[in-house]
Amino acid sequence: MDARSPLSDASDGILASRAADGDPAAFEALMRRYGPMLRAYAVKVLGSNDEADDVVQESFINAWNHVAELADVTVVRSWLMRLVSNKAIERLRRRKYHRDIADWDAPGPARNTPERQVEASMQMRALSDALGRLPAEQRECWVLKEVGGLAYADIAEELDLPVSTVRGLLSRARRALLKDMEEWR
Structure with missing residues (x-):
C-alpha cells in the first residue's frame, strides 16, 4: 500500500469495518498507523526488541482473525493496545517459569569482592x-x-x-x- 493511499486518511472505524469485511488493504492501513506505537509499548513492557516484534506480530495476527468480532469499530486503537498488552504479559509470565536457579545465584563480579572493596576504599583514601x-x-x-x-x-x-x-x-x-x-x- 502506498503511503498516499486514500485508506491512509480513513478513520479507524472505516478501516476496521472494511477489515472485518475481509479487506487486507484496510487492515494494513491500521497496521501502519498503530504498528510503531504498539511496538514501542511492547519494548517498554518486555525490555527486548526481538520479543516486542514477535508480540506485535502475534497481536496483529490475532486482530486480523478477530476484527469481525469487534463490537465498536471506533475503539480499534485501545483494542489493539489491549491485545499487545495481553500478549506481552503472557510473555512475561512464561519467562518467569523458565528461569534456571543458576540465574538467581550467579556470583557477583570480581570487583565486588570484600577484598576488592577494601582495596578500592584504601586507594581512594590514598x-x-x-x-x-x-x-x-x-x-x-x-x-x-x-x-x-x-x-x-x-x-x-x-x-x-x-x-x-x-x-x-x-x-x-x-x-x-x-x-x-x-x-x-
Missing part, C-alpha cells in the same frame, strides 16, 4: 590524601578536569586564569599524584 598535599590551585584544576570533566578553557574561566597556566598546573598536579600514587599501580 588519592584523597595525595590531593590534600597538592597546592590549592593544582588541586582545584585537577578536580575540575578529572572529576568535573571540564575543558581547559572552562577551567581557566572558572578560576580566572590563563589557559596556559591551567595546563601547567594540571601537568604539575598529575606528576605529583603519579609520584604519590606509585604504590597503587
